[in-house]
Amino acid sequence: MLRDGVPALVHVLVRPERPGDRGDVEAARAVELAAFPTDAEAQLLDALRAAGACDPARSLLAEVEGAIVGHCLVTATTLERPDGSRVPGRVLAIGPIGVVPALQGRRIGTRLMDAALALCEREGAAAVVLVGNPTYYARFGFAPARAQGLLPPGHWRDEVWLARRLPASRPDDVGVVHYARPFLEME
Template sequence: MISKPDFVAPDVTAPDGAGPDVAERSWVARPEALDGSEAESVRRVNLAAFPTANEADLVDALRTDAMAWLPGFSLVAEAPDGTIAAHALLTRCQVDGAAALALAPVAVLPAWQRRGAGSAVVRAALDVAAAAGEQLVLVLGHPAYYPRFGFVPASGYGIKPPFEVPDEAMMALALDPGRPVPVGSIRYADAFGV
């Protein structure tokens, strides 16, 4: 499922705040409902945002993995009409046995792309991770998009993915610069298929 990078990013060509109506919209991102009532809405966002069902299927598979799924780490942002417009998911992964988080997928409904929804939901996810005391978030994504959140090439920390990917696309973010970051190979949840 994640064996080859997709490089689809929700706001990749627009800086934060760019796009129509963004000055009128202050995105509020929040955890997905814990009772599962928003799972289908999250699936619709992922189906609309990507060219295949792979990411939507990945989210569904991760929901059933008690080792990977972390309650409260699936974030959504709502459109003005209450529709879920964006989704970001953090799940448990490891770097040579040490706990880390994988940020994947990040998806925005096409009608709301380049309006800040993706940035809002990613920032909210990182805030949730930091508040929970997590130290390391990893993302395989577009190198023009994720550095705005502080991500840098994971290789700079001595972290490597379990597959070939351009160095600049595998990124890491240390949430607390004063704490050490694990070094070694990433091990994703089984649902990722790597």
């Protein structure tokens, strides 16, 4: 069911940020600021950009009638396999993801998630991870990550530490998933 029975928006364009476009950068920040109760996610975005960990091609914007109303970031992680080898980019992370409150519950988040997952698959990643509500993310194929051999980089609760394997996944794609540093500094 859609929230309050409102119809899904049909004219939603999901696109990556234009490299170097200040308007896109500010719009992505404004969406995260509006979507979450604190400015933690907006600050995380700033820190990721400052650290060079925010690739515009992996920063997806949802546009409705020319206004940016949703944002979803995909970042690279480094997979540390049990033999100690470290593989950058083998596992990608989704988050933060936000939709402006006035338009939540109208499938914009779903469009962003679908686009983010398609991007991860196109890039040949073995798996996608995220921290979030297991009930909400189950619909996108996410399940507890630890049971799939993917361990969190910090003391993240197993219930919210989720992963979805992609077609490129191999049996040796297991180990600790190290996020870009600003994520850990957010804890």
